[in-house]
Amino acid sequence: MKKLLLVPAALILVCILVFTGCGGGGEATGASGGTLRCISGAIPNNLGYPPEKAPSDNFLMLPVLERLAEWDEGGNMIPVLAESWDVDADAMTITWNLKQSIKFTDGSDWNAEALRWNFQLGIDNNRLTDGQYVESLEVVNAHALKMHLTAFSWMMIENYGLIQVISPTAFENSGTTAEERATWARANAVGTGPFTVADWKRDDHIKFVKNPNYWQEGLPYLDAIEIRYIPDAMVAAATIEAGDADMWFAVSSVQNIIDLQDKGLKINWGPGMFITLLPDSSNPDSPLAIKEVREAIEYGLDRPAIAGMLGQGLYEPLHQMASSTWPGYVEGYDPRPYSQDMAREKLTQAGFSTGLTFKILATSAGTDAVAAIQSYLGEVGITIEPDIADLGRYFGAVFGTGWSDLVYTASGINPSATDLFIHYGPSPMTFRTGNILKSPEYLALCAEALDPMYKNVMEAMPKIKAAIRQAGEDAMIIPLWRTAEASIMQTYVHSNYPKIHGIMWSPEDDWMDAH
Amino acid sequence: MTTYILRRLVQAIIILIIVSLMVFFVIRLLPGDPLIIYVAQTAQLEAMPPEMIEQLRVQYGLDKPIMVQYVNWMANMFRGDFGESIYYHEKVSTLMRERFPVTLHIGVLSLIIGAVLGILVGIITAVRRGKWLDKILTPLTYIGITIPVFFLGILMIYAFGVKLGWLPISGYTSPFEDFWYSTRQLVMPVLCMSFFSIAANARQMRSSMLEVISQDYVRTAWSKGLTERRVIFKHAMKNSLIPVITLVGVGVGILFGGSVLVETIFAIPGVGRLLVSSIFGQDYVVVQAITLVIAVAILVVNLLVDISYGWFDPRIRYG
Numbered sequence: 001m002k003k004l005l006l007v008p009a010a011l012i013l014v015c016i017l018v019f020t021g022c023g024g025g026g027e028a029t030g031a032s033g034g035t036l037r038c039i040s041g042a043i044p045n046n047l048g049y050p051p052e053k054a055p056s057d058n059f060l061m062l063p064v065l066e067r068l069a070e071w072d073e074g075g076n077m078i079p080v081l082a083e084s085w086d087v088d089a090d091a092m093t094i095t096w097n098l099k100q101s102i103k104f105t106d107g108s109d110w111n112a113e114a115l116r117w118n119f120q121l122g123i124d125n126n127r128l129t130d131g132q133y134v135e136s137l138e139v140v141n142a143h144a145l146k147m148h149l150t151a152f153s154w155m156m157i158e159n160y161g162l163i164q165v166i167s168p169t170a171f172e173n174s175g176t177t178a179e180e181r182a183t184w185a186r187a188n189a190v191g192t193g194p195f196t197v198a199d200w201k202r203d204d205h206i207k208f209v210k211n212p213n214y215w216q217e218g219l220p221y222l223d224a225i226e227i228r229y230i231p232d233a234m235v236a237a238a239t240i241e242a243g244d245a246d247m248w249f250a251v252s253s254v255q256n257i258i259d260l261q262d263k264g265l266k267i268n269w270g271p272g273m274f275i276t277l278l279p280d281s282s283n284p285d286s287p288l289a290i291k292e293v294r295e296a297i298e299y300g301l302d303r304p305a306i307a308g309m310l311g312q313g314l315y316e317p318l319h320q321m322a323s324s325t326w327p328g329y330v331e332g333y334d335p336r337p338y339s340q341d342m343a344r345e346k347l348t349q350a351g352f353s354t355g356l357t358f359k360i361l362a363t364s365a366g367t368d369a370v371a372a373i374q375s376y377l378g379e380v381g382i383t384i385e386p387d388i389a390d391l392g393r394y395f396g397a398v399f400g401t402g403w404s405d406l407v408y409t410a411s412g413i414n415p416s417a418t419d420l421f422i423h424y425g426p427s428p429m430t431f432r433t434g435n436i437l438k439s440p441e442y443l444a445l446c447a448e449a450l451d452p453m454y455k456n457v458m459e460a461m462p463k464i465k466a467a468i469r470q471a472g473e474d475a476m477i478i479p480l481w482r483t484a485e486a487s488i489m490q491t492y493v494h495s496n497y498p499k500i501h502g503i504m505w506s507p508e509d510d511w512m513d514a515h
Numbered sequence: 516m517t518t519y520i521l522r523r524l525v526q527a528i529i530i531l532i533i534v535s536l537m538v539f540f541v542i543r544l545l546p547g548d549p550l551i552i553y554v555a556q557t558a559q560l561e562a563m564p565p566e567m568i569e570q571l572r573v574q575y576g577l578d579k580p581i582m583v584q585y586v587n588w589m590a591n592m593f594r595g596d597f598g599e600s601i602y603y604h605e606k607v608s609t610l611m612r613e614r615f616p617v618t619l620h621i622g623v624l625s626l627i628i629g630a631v632l633g634i635l636v637g638i639i640t641a642v643r644r645g646k647w648l649d650k651i652l653t654p655l656t657y658i659g660i661t662i663p664v665f666f667l668g669i670l671m672i673y674a675f676g677v678k679l680g681w682l683p684i685s686g687y688t689s690p691f692e693d694f695w696y697s698t699r700q701l702v703m704p705v706l707c708m709s710f711f712s713i714a715a716n717a718r719q720m721r722s723s724m725l726e727v728i729s730q731d732y733v734r735t736a737w738s739k740g741l742t743e744r745r746v747i748f749k750h751a752m753k754n755s756l757i758p759v760i761t762l763v764g765v766g767v768g769i770l771f772g773g774s775v776l777v778e779t780i781f782a783i784p785g786v787g788r789l790l791v792s793s794i795f796g797q798d799y800v801v802v803q804a805i806t807l808v809i810a811v812a813i814l815v816v817n818l819l820v821d822i823s824y825g826w827f828d829p830r831i832r833y834g
Contacts, residue, residue: 204784230782400551
């Protein structure tokens with residue numbers, strides 16, 4: 001029997017050896033060099049096939065695939081692979097002048113033909129935003145491409161400029177059929193960026209190593225970047241706390257951010273998400289078609305209190321269709337501050353003095369928020385029935401068949417003012433089910449803001465602000481709050497992600513202190 | 516014996532058909548359109564007009580009547596074609612080839628540890644009934660049976676990963692790449708997954724062994740002056756194993772279920788996590804294929820378990 005006891009004892013001994021032996025951990029690095037070990041709740045599943053790319057495929061592939069242009073902190077477009085661009089609004093053309101002497105990592109040239117090929121791929125697959133306005137693409141010379149358009153607005157500079165380019169040569173040589181090339185490109189990416197893909201395992205990790213021939217002298221600082229996919233926030237938090245990772249991308253869990261900040265980790269704040277209630281106001285049979293009912297809801301919500309509770313002080317309560325971090329923000333505009341009396345009065349004006357009942361469609365992520373809304377609106381006579389849906393039903397309703405009553409939504413906040421048009425413009429890209437009633441005055445202001453006379457977003461800003469104010473006057477949507485979003489990193493990591501936006505990252509500028 | 520196996524195979528085929536029908540139709544009862552979910556999650560809505568979504572519907576055969584879809588799917592399965600994932604744009608067979616080895620690695624280790632340690636603990640607690648070892652180990656088996664896998668995982672991560680820093684918290688490395696790192700990475704997930712089966716096997720083995728060692732032939736063995744090792748291992752253990760073997764067979768199903776939780780907690784790219792993400796994305800083809808493969812694995816293991824009864828106890832005859 002004693003020998004029998006030896007077996008578990010031996011197992012325990014082996015376990016102890018395994019536990020304590022072979023210690024891992026990060027390598028010591030200097031201010032330049034080293035491997036940045038990142039964790040992320042998303043991982044690229046399509047490396048270099050633009051027609052099927054998701055947002056995480058785009059920004060997480062920025063170490064390899066660079067853009068023509070991108071936003072600066074003020075929301076202005078600044079060139080990356082472009083040198084500059086010329087707009088001729090009368091002729092409806094945009095000419096992209098390209099930086100010279102840049103090569104893709106397969107050795108082929110970055111030139112106007114390569115850009116034309118990339119634009120054409122997007123157009124052919126309906127994946128170039130505003131691609132429907134491109135009449136033709138003209139290669140003026142090796143370093144200039146002219147886009148002939150059927151319409152022009154300042155938004156096009158952003159929509160076309162944010163394209164991430166791949167090497168046409170590498171793509172075309174990767175197979176004999178379109179499907180072979182697509183299959184290859186899903187698992188391979190050849191760009192002009194500061195890094196190349198060294199290793200990738202679907203839904204697990206991707207590793208980038210330094211491109212020694214990168215076109216920006218002296219960059220990148222890091223030798224490599226490794227991104228591991230950890231979808232569970234608790235595990236991700238434990239991983240970075242234990243020192244098994246240097247940086248955690250795009251964290252929206254307030255509790256994790258606060259905890260890790262308290263433990264001395266560094267936080268980079270991003271713009272967060274714009275949270276709203278969207279009414280089914282275009283339905284003439286819905287009480288929400290009546291402006292006073294929408295106003296009553298807005299008056300009935302103590303947004304600073306709810307935002308303070310949900311965000312533990314990190315959420316910004318919203319009073320207009322813009323957050324204070326957004327360039328279209330109208331300073332001091334708060335059409336409907338919290339007032340239960342006003343809410344009841346508006347309901348009475350609308351003919352619903354005895355109260356109303358609405359459903360709010362949300363996913364499980366919005367459960368707490370909807371419960372708070374339910375509580376506040378209950379006090380002014382509006383009964384809320386939460387309708388917590390799985391992602392299938394939610395997306396199906398919000399982006400497909402439409403919803404009834406109210407839907408709780410989150411949308412991105414761009415440093416530019418394109419959000420207005422992406423989400424709530426005359427022909428939005430996201431909430432396009434037609435549920436939201438948009439007044440002729442509001443639509444006219446949106447159209448005016450896109451007048452070809454405005455060459456960039458800053459010129460159009462007065463009109464954009466007027467549209468924001470008009471949306472507020474119409475009680476078009478019910479703005480709630482801006483959430484917190486951040487990247488969490490060890491104190492020795494220096495990165496700008498995601499200060500400008502969740503899709504903006506310049507990995508060539510990231511570096512680490514010796515540690 | 517051959518007739519028995521043939522009959523069991525026919526039963527297995529019927530069960531597989533029922534499983535395939537259930538999986539195929541139940542997942543389609545979920546609200547939401549898989550293509551809308553896909554394009555919404557990949558932010559393609561901005562450039563995906565309704566006619567392109569319809570094109571995708573045709574491409575994935577979702578435009579056809581549901582019975583036609585089922586027949587096509589089954590026909591393709593018989594040809595070894597599991598279909599193509601809507602979300603990953605990848606053949607399901609490729610996805611499964613990437614993921615199953617990971618799950619099997621963890622699962623087989625857990626199964627072995629669960630069986631070996633469970634049987635050992637069961638024998639020890641039975642032979643030392645009422646002694647200090649029994650008093651320590653038996654309550655632990657109660658904890659093992661009742662503790663939820665995800666909670667145990669979180670406790671282990673906090674203790675061994677964050678506080679003590681002994682083990683990597685998450686991820687999977689192939690043992691062929693780095694054996695020691697792979698082993699260290701696997702300690703927590705494997706222990707987490709085998710904890711229940713250690714406890715369940717121990718409980719079963721203890722009661723089974725207690726019953727056997729009280730029988731006359733064991734008493735006779737003791738009276739003949741045989742050593743404890745010989746009495747326990749030669750005479751008592753084999754007869755005590757039958758209920759435990761049944762439990763090990765059931766454990767295969769539990770392992771696949773447990774892999775869903777363990778792979779999610781420890782960020783392991785196995786088939787369990789693929790199944791979860793495919794269910795949320797309503798990636799029909801992937802869910803159907805994985806469920807069917809798991810069903811086949813469980814049926815095969817249970818068939819082997821049934822056949823093994825005859826070896827453990829020659830008195831058992833197959834009718």
